Amino acid sequence: MKEKNTESWWKGLNRVYLEAYNLSWLSAIRKGMLNMAPLILMGSIAVLINNFPLPYYQEFMLRIFGETWKSFGSSVWNASFGIMSMAMVFSISYAYCENHELVKTGKTNPVICALISFAFFMLITQSADGSFAFDHFGATGLFLALIACIISATLFLFLSRLTSRFLFFSDVDQSIPQVVSAIIPGVVVLALGASTKILIYDIFGMDIHTLFYEMLQRPFRDMVNGPATALIFNITSHTFWFFGIHGNNVLEPVSRDVFVAAQTVNTAAYLAGEQVPNILTKPFFDVFVFMGGSGSTLSLIAALFIGSKQRNLRSQAKMAILPGIFNINEILIYGLPIVLNPVFLIPFLSTPVVLSLISYVAVFFGIVPKTIATVDWTSPIILGGYMATGSWTGSALQLLNLAVGTIIYLPFVHVADRQKKLENAHSCNELFTVVEHKADPSVKTLINRRDTVGNLARLLAGDLKTAIATNSELRLEYQPLTERTGRLFGFEALLRWTHPQFGYIPPPVIISIAEESGQIFELGDWVLRTACAERARWNRVGIDKSIIISTNLSTMQLSDSLLLTRIESAIKNTGIDASQIEIEITETLALNLSDGVISCLQGIRDLGVVLSMDDFGMGHSSLLYIKNYPVDIIKIDGTLVSDVVTDRSCRDIISSIVSLCKSMNIICIAEYVETAEQRDVLYDLGVDCFQGFLYSKSLMPEYAMDYIFRH
Numbered sequence: 001m002k003e004k005n006t007e008s009w010w011k012g013l014n015r016v017y018l019e020a021y022n023l024s025w026l027s028a029i030r031k032g033m034l035n036m037a038p039l040i041l042m043g044s045i046a047v048l049i050n051n052f053p054l055p056y057y058q059e060f061m062l063r064i065f066g067e068t069w070k071s072f073g074s075s076v077w078n079a080s081f082g083i084m085s086m087a088m089v090f091s092i093s094y095a096y097c098e099n100h101e102l103v104k105t106g107k108t109n110p111v112i113c114a115l116i117s118f119a120f121f122m123l124i125t126q127s128a129d130g131s132f133a134f135d136h137f138g139a140t141g142l143f144l145a146l147i148a149c150i151i152s153a154t155l156f157l158f159l160s161r162l163t164s165r166f167l168f169f170s171d172v173d174q175s176i177p178q179v180v181s182a183i184i185p186g187v188v189v190l191a192l193g194a195s196t197k198i199l200i201y202d203i204f205g206m207d208i209h210t211l212f213y214e215m216l217q218r219p220f221r222d223m224v225n226g227p228a229t230a231l232i233f234n235i236t237s238h239t240f241w242f243f244g245i246h247g248n249n250v251l252e253p254v255s256r257d258v259f260v261a262a263q264t265v266n267t268a269a270y271l272a273g274e275q276v277p278n279i280l281t282k283p284f285f286d287v288f289v290f291m292g293g294s295g296s297t298l299s300l301i302a303a304l305f306i307g308s309k310q311r312n313l314r315s316q317a318k319m320a321i322l323p324g325i326f327n328i329n330e331i332l333i334y335g336l337p338i339v340l341n342p343v344f345l346i347p348f349l350s351t352p353v354v355l356s357l358i359s360y361v362a363v364f365f366g367i368v369p370k371t372i373a374t375v376d377w378t379s380p381i382i383l384g385g386y387m388a389t390g391s392w393t394g395s396a397l398q399l400l401n402l403a404v405g406t407i408i409y410l411p412f413v414h415v416a417d418r419q420k421k422l423e424n425a426h427s428c429n430e431l432f433t434v435v436e437h438k439a440d441p442s443v444k445t446l447i448n449r450r451d452t453v454g455n456l457a458r459l460l461a462g463d464l465k466t467a468i469a470t471n472s473e474l475r476l477e478y479q480p481l482t483e484r485t486g487r488l489f490g491f492e493a494l495l496r497w498t499h500p501q502f503g504y505i506p507p508p509v510i511i512s513i514a515e516e517s518g519q520i521f522e523l524g525d526w527v528l529r530t531a532c533a534e535r536a537r538w539n540r541v542g543i544d545k546s547i548i549i550s551t552n553l554s555t556m557q558l559s560d561s562l563l564l565t566r567i568e569s570a571i572k573n574t575g576i577d578a579s580q581i582e583i584e585i586t587e588t589l590a591l592n593l594s595d596g597v598i599s600c601l602q603g604i605r606d607l608g609v610v611l612s613m614d615d616f617g618m619g620h621s622s623l624l625y626i627k628n629y630p631v632d633i634i635k636i637d638g639t640l641v642s643d644v645v646t647d648r649s650c651r652d653i654i655s656s657i658v659s660l661c662k663s664m665n666i667i668c669i670a671e672y673v674e675t676a677e678q679r680d681v682l683y684d685l686g687v688d689c690f691q692g693f694l695y696s697k698s699l700m701p702e703y704a705m706d707y708i709f710r711h
Helices: 003-022 026-037 037-051 055-067 069-079 079-099 110-124 139-164 174-206 208-220 227-242 252-273 284-286 297-307 311-325 330-335 342-362 383-389 392-436 452-469 507-516 520-540 565-574 595-606 623-628 640-643 650-663 676-684 701-710
Strands: 474-485 488-499 503-504 548-552 579-585 610-616 631-636 668-672
Touching: 026 139, 026 330, 037 069, 037 311, 037 330, 055 474, 069 079, 079 110, 079 139, 110 139, 110 174, 139 174, 139 208, 174 208, 208 227, 208 252, 227 252, 227 342, 227 595, 252 284, 284 342, 284 392, 297 311, 297 330, 297 392, 311 392, 330 503, 342 392, 383 392, 392 452, 392 507, 392 595, 452 488, 452 507, 452 520, 452 565, 474 520, 474 548, 474 701, 488 507, 488 520, 488 701, 503 507, 507 520, 520 548, 520 565, 520 579, 520 701, 548 610, 565 579, 565 595, 595 610, 631 640, 631 650, 640 650, 640 676, 650 668
Parallel strands: 488 548, 548 579, 579 610, 610 631, 631 668
Antiparallel strands: 474 488, 488 503
């Protein structure tokens, strides 16, 4: 009963998180921040270059590059973290607009929407004299940037919907009507931004950015050192961070007047040989609480490595580990992200509070000395604890806190894993549905899409290339072909791909992605070589040489000028007889073959390879059409077989196919035979060979060999 309740609790929590996480604006913010990952990584490296906490390093850089050696890192910082809010406005607005129905129907352009939001943000952060303060565009302006995104993009799209009803264009180039229809909404949005700026300055005498931070800082003035202040400081700072407000900057006056001042007193007392008075100091938080940065995110990194099975989450942990050691955590704050991510709200707020309590108790009872030295905020774990306290127990406390923080984060990492798994499953279902309903399989409708389906298709295309190159994840399974007498006739090789992140990928999806990404030739070559190698293995153990293995050809493979060479090479390299391999084409494909392709098929048959037509009868074309193709085997389409018991027309079609095949000495195989009743009806219609679950599902190579020995 307890296990059932626990499972129900997890499912409920996960459902709530997933619903909140997939709200349109939250999803756009997450995607927009993720797009900023390169800039964030560049900025993190720049911070590390300028603040690497080794005196010898600082002296070396000064000696080699002179007094201005930090200008390089500062320039990179200015071009990354320094413009973060500006870049975020554009990135998040674009991410929100690109999935809007107006964009999907071509009535507006996400770039225009993003530019309007960018201009709106610049307007509201502008000073009364028209100047700009550069620090408004960095991380400190992120919250206002998010508000600017939501207001401007929402209003722009709402007004665009209205104007699109009155503006009609018939132009092949959609950019002109998109621009014209954006003029009125854009003007209204920018007018609102300018009016807001002027109104706020007239009422309060300051720009909106200064007003916002003034209001946030006002409640924390005149606070004194003590546990209550530490608790309020921790919770408030991290709440600000969660909403995209730079908590350290907002509460910098508290940190300076309370905790930095307390450390100054501690250092002076230690140097004077007096008793060190203060427990709560800035190094206390930097060393024992903010390990990895705000939120004790070094613990989150450890939890991701330990508890996450999702490749992308582990990849983000790998990217964050080096900066995290030096307490630089913007990659997680904005890249995971933690900002506005309900999955990590509870641990992000609670972990610093718990670690502060543990550390306070350890210092209060004298287990760990009070901090006696100011430590650079980039000092890594273990070293920072020793430097701040002058004792190994300071390092030990850091390790304890790291373990405790990891334990706190772990359950929520599992929730994030489940949430990501559900997201992946939803994306996969969308992709599979698109492939299933593609009217023309040759039309590229996956990789070029600019939505979730397109993103997943491009990701799978890259992973498919790796899978083919490394001969991993892909495999062939073999489904038996059985004669009426029970004799084993052969096997059809079926392509399988078990993706480490997305699980089973259906063959039609694999083929569509391979064709659109231009990898179908390499994939087809891999399938052929693998099937031939398996048949060669059967030969070595004395299996009947008359048993064939069939593989499928796609439309694009038939256009490959090297196809005959590939087939001949695979046969020769494995030493099998050409008659042990069967090549299948579909009836739909056959109906559109050119004379050149027919010659190619004849060339395949001339090699001695068995040639078959799959899905025959699906198009209900003239049965005499097969006279034009050099085929040895015809496979009756599964849709005819599935209804053969109840549909007389299906029986008539199959009977005609069987009669024609016997007159032309062509083997006829019924696919998807699942019941004895279907088999009996097919017996009566004259079908002699069968394939389907009634006989066997597809088998792994070792089980296929065992199946052969048993039959």
